[in-house]
Amino acid sequence: MIWEVFRQEKPGEYHRHVGDVHAPDREMAKLFAQIQHARRMQTNSLWVVPQSEIGEVDAEEAAFGGRTDKSYRWAMTYNDIDASFAKEVEDSEAEQREAARKRREQLESEGEV
């Protein structure tokens, strides 16, 4: 049986997926995960989740984010000013540009554009 392992470095942070372990049950999965995924890493908490309990939807069955041009949804208000005075605005714009670039690449690779 395969258990997906999620590791949290510090209290309050997200548990992030770090790999899996084979184990017959939850207790052994927790024992093995400690060694396999936490012995050399800073760790505050580990989750083990049966792989079969994870619901998945992938790009084959879903058109994530739709297929039409979404640039009209951008936060444009700040475009004409130097956003560097507010780091969160700068970050948010960079994030949107990056997300749009990746989406465009994906659509191009699917021949949609």
Add this chain to the structure above:
Amino acid sequence: MSGPEEPPAAASLDRDDLTPEQQVALEELLFRLADDEFVHAERLTEWQIFAPTIESDLALANVAQDEFGHARLWYDLLQELGYSEDECIWRRSADDWTHATLVERPFADDGWGDAVVRTYLYDVAERIRLEALVDTSYAPLADRVGKALAEEEYHREHALSWLERLASDEDAHERLQAAVDDLFPHALSLWYPSERGDAIRAAGFRREPVAAMREEWLDTVVPTLEGYGLVVPEPDEVARPEVRGRDGSHTDAWFDLREAFTATHREVDFDRPARLRGEEA
């Protein structure tokens, strides 16, 4: 009111405070601890790449590494008392080693049940021995006991989890029983009494007598094993091996094992062994 016979208080003695008699007693205590850990770890590493699954392989290898680390803690204290690492390990005569015969026994190719029973018997004993050292009078030892104890928790849980699962399978149960029959008399050698036991307690190095620790161990492992439907031999009646381990007498398997783990050291002929540990303790 503490009378003159009251042992020294916890963490009150340092190296320079020891009388020659106290040092001899302390060395015996440390060598027993260190040798058990080192030889146990050495045997466990034989499971690398042979354990039933990659996960169990990693878990047991990690236990072995922990035990090597504990051996390092105790051998370091011996080196502070004047021994070289060569004298502690690599060039030490085979019959000067004082580990219990339990940890030197070879594994059969299909001996995973043996590994599980052995680590269980050993790790319960190690917890009891370390807990008896928490309030040791020897300050450098007191510093290190807590670290080792914290790691022992995983070792016991690991051994117990396997024990529980193997015991529920008919075929595996037979193997566990065979391992208990084979190993239990050797495990009793963990508790071979020491001639220096009185000196060890008088100096406050350890408060518990070996006989009391042996009782606690029996009170833990016997009901647990019986709870899994295993038959445990009567400790005071079971046939014991002629060799005792603690007195330097060992089974043949030990001499082969020592040849193997010192071979590289002899061939390479280091001036002194490489030190891999980068940080203190």
